[in-house]
Amino acid sequence: MAGAVSALFLLDIKGRVLIWRDYRGDVSAVQAERFFTKLIEKEVDPESHSPVAIDDGISYMFIQHSNVFLMTAARQNCNAASILLFLHRVVDVFKHYFEELEEESLRDNFVVVYELLDEMMDFGYPQYTEAKILSEFIKTDAYRMEVAQRPPMAVTNAVSWRSEGIRYKKNEVFLDVIESVNILVNSNGQIIRSDVVGALKMRTYLSGMPECKLGLNDRVLLEAQGRTTKGKAIDLDDIKFHQGPFDSLAACQGNVCRLLIPYHLRCVRLARFENDRTISFIPPDGSFDLMTYRLSTQVKPPIWVEAQVEKHSRSRIEITVKARSQFKERSTATNVEIELPVPSDATNLNIRTSMGSASYAPENDALVWKIKSFPGGKEYMCRAEFSLPSITAEDATSEKKAPIRVKFEIPYFTISGIQVRYLKIIEKSAYQALPWVRYITRAGEYELRLI
Structure with a gap:
């Protein structure tokens, strides 16, 4: 038995x-x-x-x-x-x-x-x-x-993530395409890790039960339709769509995240996306993440940082930092912050910058260089001189292993080249809705090693 x-x-x-x-x-x-x-x-x-x-x-x-x-x-x-x-x-x-x-x-x-x-x-x-x-x-x-x-959903249009009878005087949709760039560069200047994690974040203020359709410059879709676009087509990996109240239950299978929930509890019609790559959905009211994705191909770092350390004596060190923006001139990075590690016992700092301001942050054992506006195709410099106790100067500099960390935000720019080709709102009352699209690129885990 x-x-x-x-x-x-x-x-x-x-x-x-x-x-x-x-x-x-x-x-x-x-x-x-x-x-x-x-x-x-x-x-x-x-x-x-x-x-x-x-x-x-x-x-x-x-x-x-x-x-x-x-x-x-x-x-x-x-x-x-x-x-x-x-x-x-x-x-x-x-x-x-x-x-x-x-x-x-x-x-x-x-x-x-x-x-x-x-x-x-x-x-x-x-x-x-x-x-x-x-x-x-x-x-x-x-x-x-x-x-x-129970009337069928197709008749009532009832969905678990959206209430009936929603009304707005002004119907609007705000879509933010936000990408975080993760970069890790070794001490020889070689990129050893590079990827982009993106999210399509929406805020919807729409009346009734609207149907939304979103089109991207997705290579698979464009090739299937035999169409071309002015910009480049992109390959999206690890796509994950909104799942109503069950976000924690998504599990990626291939390039599309399959969810451990019934199809009727999903905002996006996954079956249709798998069939013809159409992103069709009835949006929740208010704010939600429509989609997340990842690009694992190597990307060009938007901001490149180089640091040169010179020892003038056992107790005096000078660090020269060069920051170069590697994106087009029409874009501008904002709130750039470069954190450069210095020995914990550094004293008598003398700092000069060609742009922005720099200060010593002893709580982080770092020099923080801030540039409020950093246009594309520009290069700026920062020089810092500091003293060390002469007895421990050589040991202190050799043991420092923290990387340079960079933070920034670039409005109206995506490093992947993703584009929203269209965003259509269809509702039975045929009202006019205003869609707004914004692109932002941010620094994620962005580190450059010194040694």
Whole structure:
């Protein structure tokens, strides 16, 4: 006889235990958390489609129905096919009793659920799975969901992330395309890490139940349509779309994040995007992140910083810093801040800059150079002289390993070249809506090593 399961868990879409039945006493509720962690890992792996996961000697077999996960945990070697068939039979029985199996029906009928689980499985072995037989001796009244009275979503246009009846005197949409540049440069001036993380942040003030369509200069879409654009087309990686109240449950699969939630709880119609790369959605009211993405290709650092250290004596050091903007002249970086590490025992600092201002920040053991406005194609310099205790001067400079850190923001500029080709708002009342688009590039983890 095949091995028995240890427990059966009913989980909500966030992995929280709704109901669980322990049959053998050799697992605990912690197994549900471990299962959900493994489930997210399986979603990340595009080659993994198995309904079975194994972790630390425990086998997890599961199915999903609506917004509920049905999962068994077993320490013995079970017949996976028979257990998965059993879980589907459990779904059929619950639907017979409650009309529909959802999180709500489980919460409303937990007494009946426990009675059914006790009869359907004994000491981890499947028993009765026919609803008609079970209904002969489990006659506890069950709350049946009134599914038939629910109008379909296509008729009511009701969505979980947006309320009905929203009204604004002025209909507007604000879209911010924000990119963070992550750069790591070694002491030889070689870029050893480079990527861009982007986000499309929206603020919507729209009446009714509008349908929005967004077009980007996405290479896959443009090539499929045989179209060209004035700028360059880009390749977006690790795309993740808005998921309503379930943002923490996204797991990337291939280039598009697949979510562990039903399609009707997503803002963006993922199936349509996968089919023709169209970003179509009914927006939530107010602020939300429509999409995040990443570009792993090497990028040219917008601001390049070089530092030269000269030792005039054992107790006197001069540092020359050059900062060069490597973007086009029509753009301007604002609030540039370059943090240069200096020894903790530096004294008598003498600082000169060709642009901006610099000061010593002893709490950070650093020299901070601030430039309020840094146009493209410009180069500025900063020189700093300081003294060290003569006894420890050589050791102090050789042990300093903190990198140069750079902060900046470049309005109306994206380093990836992403462009919003169009943003359409369609609503049955045919009102005119004003879309506003803004581009911003910021420094993320932007570091240049000295040694």
